[in-house]
Amino acid sequence: MSNLTKIGVIGAGNVGAAIVNALVLRNVGKEIILFNRDKDKAVAETMDIDDTIPLLSEMTIKATNDYKDLAKCSIIAVTVGARQKEGETRLELLDRNAGIIKDIIKNLDKYAPNAVLLMVSNPVDILTRVAQEATKRDSNKVFGSGTVLDTSRLRFQVGKELNVNRKNVHVHVIGEHGDSEFAVWSNAIIGSVKLKNFPLPENIKLAQLKKKTMKIVKNRAYEIIQKKGYTNYGVAVAVVKLIQSVIRDEKKIFSVSVKANEEYNLEKGTVLSLPCTIGNQGVEYRLNVTLNKKEKNLLQKASKSLSDAYKEIKA
The missing domain is CATH 3.90.110.10 (Lactate dehydrogenase/glycoside hydrolase, family 4, C-terminal)
Structure with a gap:
């Protein structure tokens, strides 16, 4: 299958930005959309990563805070959520992140209903279940990064x-x-x-x-x-x-x-x-x-x- 594929990443934090950077370094995909509520943060990350492209393979990176830009993505990685604190277990993150995930899924069902969703936010097992219960797409198209x-x-x-x-x-x-x-x-x-x-x-x-x-x-x-x-x-x-x-x-x-x-x-x-x-x-x-x-x-x-x-x- 061609790798000339549109990939979405939701969340321009430490993990989301690192995923985009790794996609570029490994030459996976052709168009990458980095979504973040604070668009300036996404813009800054994409600009920084974009500076590596002249030294690597050609691809396009776009920053956005509009879910419409995620349309036609083949796969979208969801990384948003509160950061795990020192000494805090992944399960203790749950209540802080479940509401955020439900809102994201509602928007993705509207604008990118055919995309595979890859959950990365912690606690990943439970938030994957939250996403599966919230989405209208087949459950096989929603899974988590797990172990x-x-x-x-x-x-x-x-x-x-x-x-x-x-x-x-x-x-x-x-x-x-x-x-x-x-x-x-x-x-x-x-x-x-x-x-x-x-x-x-x-x-x-x-x-x-x-x-x-x-x-x-x-x-x-x-x-x-x-x-x-x-x-x-x-x-x-x-x-x-x-x-x-x-x-x-x-x-x-x-x-x-x-x-x-x-x-x-x-x-x-x-x-x-x-x-x-x-x-x-x-x-x-x-x-x-x-x-x-x-x-x-x-x-x-x-x-x-x-x-x-x-x-x-x-x-």
Whole structure:
């Protein structure tokens, strides 16, 4: 599929601007629309990023505060919302952001009804559900960035510990994009060898490897926020990978925020991160992952936590 595609990004904050910059650097799309209520902020960001284009591939970036300019976008990434504060969990952001998302979806249904919507705002799993409930478009066209970055972080750390390329590490982080996320270690494969059978370096036990790598993954965002106040570059590239898979119909598998299949036997309507095939129509196939008893319990716990939080929304 041609990559001469119109892409929208809502929110010119740290994450939204980083996504636009990553789209330009990776040459994804041809026309990018950066929407922000404060148009001057969007203009400033687009001007700054636009200065990189003469050194890269040709594309067009436009700043706007008019939803009409998002018409005919193939995919729109939604990044707006209150910033996560130091020590604040993603779930605590919920009430502050749900009302904002509902208003955005109403406008997108009016001006860009056919676009795939990629939710990035935190807490992403619940706000994806808010967006799915608010929109008139098919639910497969609304999904969240989920644990794509968390999975990437884990694969990198496991590869580092085992001294193998991260691309040969096949393991997914699923559940909540947050404190209750977990790795599906029972299905982990290194190359074509199950992790439990893979030769470990000296003085490293499998239980220690799992605990160490997941601790790094879970604490990473909190550590970055503590030191600089927000995260943006990692999630931006993760989002661009998802956008690319949609507009180029790559059908790659990512752990994204979706409604779980009935086979998981979770709280009805719960949205959380699970492996899916991402293509031109958004979520094209939701995979049924085989879990062991411990992993099933962890997923059910995450589902209940997210469902309970969703029910408390006042916006």
